[in-house]
Amino acid sequence: MTAKAEQKERSHETILESAARLLREKGIAGARVADVMKGAGLTVGGFYAHFDSKDALIDEALRRTSGEMRQRLFARLEDKPEGDRAEVVLKRYLSAAHRDDFARGCPLPAVVGEVGTTAREHGDVLGAQVNAMSSELEAYLPTNGGVSPRYLALGLVALMYGGLSLARALRGSPLSDDVLKACRALGSAAARDGAKPVT
Amino acid sequence: MTAKAEQKERSHETILESAARLLREKGIAGARVADVMKGAGLTVGGFYAHFDSKDALIDEALRRTSGEMRQRLFARLEDKPEGDRAEVVLKRYLSAAHRDDFARGCPLPAVVGEVGTTAREHGDVLGAQVNAMSSELEAYLPTNGGVSPRYLALGLVALMYGGLSLARALRGSPLSDDVLKACRALGSAAARDGAKPVT
DNA sequence: CTTCTCATCGTACCGTCGTAATATGACACG
DNA sequence: CGTGTCATATTACGACGGTACGATGAGAAG
Numbered sequence A, B: 001m002t003a004k005a006e007q008k009e010r011s012h013e014t015i016l017e018s019a020a021r022l023l024r025e026k027g028i029a030g031a032r033v034a035d036v037m038k039g040a041g042l043t044v045g046g047f048y049a050h051f052d053s054k055d056a057l058i059d060e061a062l063r064r065t066s067g068e069m070r071q072r073l074f075a076r077l078e079d080k081p082e083g084d085r086a087e088v089v090l091k092r093y094l095s096a097a098h099r100d101d102f103a104r105g106c107p108l109p110a111v112v113g114e115v116g117t118t119a120r121e122h123g124d125v126l127g128a129q130v131n132a133m134s135s136e137l138e139a140y141l142p143t144n145g146g147v148s149p150r151y152l153a154l155g156l157v158a159l160m161y162g163g164l165s166l167a168r169a170l171r172g173s174p175l176s177d178d179v180l181k182a183c184r185a186l187g188s189a190a191a192r193d194g195a196k197p198v199t
Numbered sequence C: 001c002t003t004c005t006c007a008t009c010g011t012a013c014c015g016t017c018g019t020a021a022t023a024t025g026a027c028a029c030g
Numbered sequence D: 001c002g003t004g005t006c007a008t009a010t011t012a013c014g015a016c017g018g019t020a021c022g023a024t025g026a027g028a029a030g
Helices: A002-030 A033-039 A044-049 A054-073 A082-093 A096-100 A108-117 A120-138 A149-169 A174-193 B002-030 B033-039 B044-049 B054-073 B082-093 B096-100 B108-117 B120-138 B149-169 B174-193
Strands: none
Touching (some): A002 A054, A002 B108, A033 A044, A033 A054, A082 A149, A082 A174, A108 A120, A108 A149, A108 B002, A108 B108, A108 B149, A120 A149, A120 B149, A120 B174, A149 A174, A149 B120, A149 B174, A174 B120, A174 B149, B002 B044, B002 B054, B033 B044, B033 B054, B096 B149, B108 B120
């Protein structure tokens, strides 16, 4: 009896991984059930034995991809000088490599727009992910700036997400690289001095 | 003979206005041809007498809405002290009112994600709009900062777009207001001191 | 060996979307 | 007053999407 259960669990995991990839590459509407199953080496028919609905799959995939991304983003920071850590995160997120690695990168660029317009039902899950990302970043920010670390972190998350999204949408144009560079510069300055208001 | 031509021109304009509204409210895929025509008080049948395809309509609507938005965003700045103008733009863009006014606000939050994933064909038009917005903002930025006005402007555009997109996706949650506030603070500091690198 | 279970498959239903072909009806012109 | 033109309406087609249901076949249980 255990062999069947194991197989089902493996399939569940494979489906989720396929969904995670497609969600990041093609967004919510673009991650079609049939394609997700094909990516998992299965066919449509079996899908509803694993998930209640496409929406449930998207929610789970969103949590999964967001968690993965945070892990990669904040990995191996102990090696870096304490004051540089936020900048390292910024540079990792706003890199050309991250822009070009849809399949394993941040899911936000692929889902935020849809959540704001036609997929409001995923707003809660999205909010939790944004919150988690911001909270984790907050720990690496200075406390003596003009803005509290919490707000600084939220602003940096918006800057990172905005820069990466634009860079992905404009990839192929030189403007894409410029956007990344500009966001790194703006973000680094803010991460160091805490966005001190000027006179 | 002129009466027909006038009517057709009026219809073209009405269709475009309807598309502009729907594009901002529901995104590219969400702005369906039948709905656009209904919003214009017409029916699907006549659509292809006015536009070659849905894609052509979207491109035109994107240019239109983006231009409208810039006009509103940079209007009446002569009243303001010269050094405050960039900040005024920031505050207008990152306001709760703008977040809640889908129908007349910035189209970027509704289209950037799709262009990055499933609607690459609109990338050129989108790039031109981002460029226009950044260029216009650039004129109001300090030249003595750590970053050139061009890069500062690009970074601020990414911050504004990112903040507004997140705020729209999270509307209803208190996090939405926090994101706007955080982006205003971060942006204002950068717009004033030009993102000076610290020590 | 037989029977039951269950993960997965093949397939079909129903709605929706972009697009196109034809119909209609109002206006301009002779 | 009749005729042709053209903007718009009606309707249909083909593709595709999420979802559901019966078939299949491999493994577990006796």
